[in-house]
Amino acid sequence: MIDLTDRHCRYLHRQMSRHTLLYTEMVVAAALVRGGALRLLDHDPSEHPVAVQLGGSEPEELAAAARICAGHGYREINLNVGCPSDRVQSGCFGAVLMRDPALVGDCLAAMREAAAGAEVTVKCRIGVDDQVPQEVLPAFLETVRGAGIRRVIVHARKAWLKGLSPKENREIPPLDYPLVLSMKQAFPDLTIVINGGISSLTTARELLDQGLDGVMIGRAAYHDPGEILLPADRLMFASAAADRSPEAVVAAMRPYIARHLAIGGRLGAITRHMLGLFAGRPGARSWRRSLSEAGSRPDAGLDALDRALEEILAAA
């Protein structure tokens, strides 16, 4: 998720769940290939399993970008066919590509060939604008399967390319889980992961029980990690280990934050992702306030984190 799942966020999320598959923000292929912005691929080895997501629509450029990603150690490379923002449309990629499955197929085939050793996957919508999802989605899946793709993530709502903001496009078009479920029946050989509006592991489990292969959770995982990420290993991956507590996560982040501060990084770059850590607990509000205030100070150090933690412990 752009502006959210940067490397610090992913490192934090990995402290909460060992097995959950994490995704980078969307990286524009041209920024890697033409702009040389390789730092966008920086990550800590402990983030794995982590997939990188690319945005683009030129097969050769995407192939070159996929090769670079594989060289940086990513073992899954995902193509974005779901983002509706204007910025993305003008570059002709994201959800607008739902209108051109043949081009998507060419892009995916080129990426697969270039990035041998990494799995190429795609994330799509169920359609855009006035398209009929019952017709468009199966045709899209048929095409990407023909390009050798075996795993697809479906955001189970349309995107409206004109008239809705990106935020509205994540809320207003209605969700259609039954359609995605029916795709699993129509394409049993594809691994189909559902996304959109899932805010509890109970719902995630129900969707898996109904036959889907995976569940992707975006906003709820970010804003309420205590509900989603901390119990995920136990509830979704049958791990026998006890859930980590938010306090233990803070302790696990300390050495990472210290290393970041030592090379001149700002506390807030990491702690901005930790604001939701104690959501629902007494003192959660003062934790957020205290950490946001410290995060906005360029010279804030670990003592600010410790103080915020003391406050939450005192409120318990």
Ligand SMILES: Cc1cc2nc3c(=O)[nH]c(=O)nc-3n(C[C@H](O)[C@H](O)[C@H](O)COP(=O)(O)O)c2cc1C
């Ligand atoms: C701030 C923000 C940034 C996002 N950036 C991306 C992105 O870069 N790539 C992508 O595929 N989806 C992106 N999304 C969409 C989410 O991945 C997801 O499809 C959507 O939020 C619906 O799932 P959810 O209800 O679990 O959040 C973004 C969502 C948000 C809120």
